[in-house]
Amino acid sequence: MRVLITAGPTREAIDPVRFVSNRSSGKMGVALAEAMVGRGHEVVLVHGPLAVAVPAGVVAVAVVTADEMYEAVAVWCMGMDAAICAAAVADYRPVRVAASKIKKGEGRMVLELEPTRDVLGSMRAGMGYGGVLVGFAAETEALVANAMGKLRRKGCDLVVANDVSREGLGFEVDRNEVILCYADGRVEELGEASKGELAGVIVGVVEGLVAGVGGGG
Numbered sequence: 001m002r003v004l005i006t007a008g009p010t011r012e013a014i015d016p017v018r019f020v021s022n023r024s025s026g027k028m029g030v031a032l033a034e035a036m037v038g039r040g041h042e043v044v045l046v047h048g049p050l051a052v053a054v055p056a057g058v059v060a061v062a063v064v065t066a067d068e069m070y071e072a073v074a075v076w077c078m079g080m081d082a083a084i085c086a087a088a089v090a091d092y093r094p095v096r097v098a099a100s101k102i103k104k105g106e107g108r109m110v111l112e113l114e115p116t117r118d119v120l121g122s123m124r125a126g127m128g129y130g131g132v133l134v135g136f137a138a139e140t141e142a143l144v145a146n147a148m149g150k151l152r153r154k155g156c157d158l159v160v161a162n163d164v165s166r167e168g169l170g171f172e173v174d175r176n177e178v179i180l181c182y183a184d185g186r187v188e189e190l191g192e193a194s195k196g197e198l199a200g201v202i203v204g205v206v207e208g209l210v211a212g213v214g215g216g217g
């Protein structure tokens, strides 16, 4: 099958030397890409600045900002059997990007932010994507309820939920513990494992969804 995967953080510029971003390393999305390639699938990896290498055998599309990720996904999602949005896309970006480095002042400084576009949330209606759609939900409370809300709002078939408040799991590290939330309300807890092991399980689940739903966008 053909799979689109988004991975990593995005960066939203404040001035030529500063940006707003988050702690995502891209490890989970890259592990998913590796597992997909290992199973013989064609992978397009749309990624922000990664802390790990892009795996061999994928078509890599490098972006920096949320807006660039949106445009790349809109182009590449067509005809995909599955799309997995593991990227930690910035929800806000600075309203103004200073053309030159902002100099230090005496008092406080206020950074005004505006919302970015929701990439995953635009794939069904905005981009007309019709394949299997998988989202991630990074939560610090009410994990399953929030993940199910995201699944419905964004038109997903599956949301991979993880509790990012847990020490040693999730952001930046190699291990994670996730709960799979399905569109029919089913919930499946995967125990703590390496991101590679979890990716293997998730790839199997996505293969099943594609086989059941049919594919093509």
Ligand code: CTP
Binding pocket: 006, 066, 085, 086, 087, 088, 089, 090, 091, 116, 117, 118, 119, 120, 121, 134, 135, 136, 137, 138, 139, 150
């Ligand atoms: N996502 C996206 N584009 C955005 C924000 C999020 O594609 N601008 C995707 C992420 O890749 C992930 C899912 O939406 O698959 C959920 O991301 P998350 O940060 O958990 O949720 P948000 O929708 O940003 O909601 P909140 O920050 O309020 O929890």
